[in-house]
Amino acid sequence: MRLVESIRSIFKVPEIRNRILFTLGLLIVYRIGAHIPTPGIDGAALSKFLTERAAAMMGFFDIFTGGALSQMAIFALGVMPYISASIIFQLLTVVIPALGKLAKEGEAGRKKIVKYTRYATVGIATIQSFGIAVGLEGMAGGAFVQDPGWSFRLITMITLTSGAVFLMWLGEQITERGIGNGISLIIFAGIVAGLPTAIMSIVALVRAGELSIFFVLILLVMLVGIVVGIVFIERGLRKIPVQYARKVVGKKVFGGQSTHLPLKVNTAGVIPPIFASSIIMFPATITGFIAIPWVQSIAEQLAPGNLVYITILVGGIIFFSYFYTAVIFNPVDIAENLQKHGGFIPGIRPGQKTTEYIYRVLSRLTFVGAIYLSVVCIIPEILIGSFGIPLHLAFFFGGTSLLIVVAVALDTVSQIESHLVTRSYDGFLKKGRLKGSKG
Secondary structure (H helix, E strand, C coil): CHHHHHHHHHHHCHHHHHHHHHHHHHHHHHHHHCCCECCCECHHHHHHHHHHHCHHHHHHHHHHHCCCCCCCECCCCCCHHHHHHHHHHHHHHHHCHHHHHHHCCCHHHHHHHHHHHHHHHHHHHHHHHHHHHHHHHHHHHHCCECCCCHHHHHHHHHHHHHHHHHHHHHHHHHHHHCCCCHHHHHHHHHHHCCHHHHHHHHHHHHHCCCCCHHHHHHHHHHHHHHHHHHHHHHCCEEEEEEEECCEEECCEEECCCEEEEEEECCCCCCHHHHHHHHHHHHHHHHHCCCCCHHHHHHHHHCCCCCHHHHHHHHHHHHHHHHHHHHHHCCHHHHHHHHHHCCEECCCCCCCHHHHHHHHHHHHHHHHHHHHHHHHHHHHHHHHHHHHCCCHHHHCCCCHHHHHHHHHHHHHHHHHHHHHHHHCCCCCCCHHHCCCCCEC
């Protein structure tokens, strides 16, 4: 009953209602575009061919594009060019001092970096779409291309690049005028769109005798356990106690209160798996469409289930966990702000010692978060290798897709929750907030 009342409260607030409806409207536009074919391509025949010849690779890609890539729809590239561009510029802000200075200039600097990221997105999408066009002409003797040549390549490049840029714009509009992070919600929508197909596939495998009902029940119990674990870690906090010194101004006493500095166990969120996956997808997208033996061997190594893929994925997750945490959380700034406002951590001297202490705690938390992300992301590999679960089903029982679904759902619910609480409505849960583990 409490949940029903909270849902009703959403539609009592015009701003929240409009934001949610706006978000749903743009996600519907995305799903419609994921089924509009690219001109000059026999999408049905191509989808059948890719499913039969490259099921693992296409199943992996389609998780992030909502089935648009295997059908070669106008949104075939998804939001991965934008994510790749974001990775590049976040790395460059550390390497290039001028970009690093821009990142510290507040809103004005952020807008310039966003502009550069958009330009890079167009460049990456153009390269990927050209590689796909050339690959399609050489695939199966060009059987899927109606009129090969430079006219086809240009049309394909313009169509796919425009689709990627349009999705980038959709994501920005959702973030600005809707609820939640737009890019994450687009990926979320693409993953969830595959759930009905996955359920029907499981039913078909059970009827065919390839999977037992008992084993499916075990998988469902495991899925619930993984989701609970993800929620527990994502909401987990390490509270560092902070004490503020008392100040006497005239006859008034200021400060003296105790508080805490909350550090999330997984500060980087789902960004490391998304970034690591996009690193694999960028070269794999191009190599998967080039009909040259040695190039195809590279594409096979980058497919899920291979040691090279697992190594790159885990290495990327660990690297981006530390890197992204360092980008969004600076212990030096935290220590300076505490000292400036008369705050200190009991038993730790202000200044450099406080910075070192926060950095040490944050490093340990980041290590735990990186291991947790890596374990969840390799669960599909275990299901594929040990139990023979098809790839398009295994990724719904773990991996980047499940992480994104749960984390994005939690983030979106939290944003709705905050809107409700600020307008004096009860939230979805008791006391109007989501609870997590605390340490």
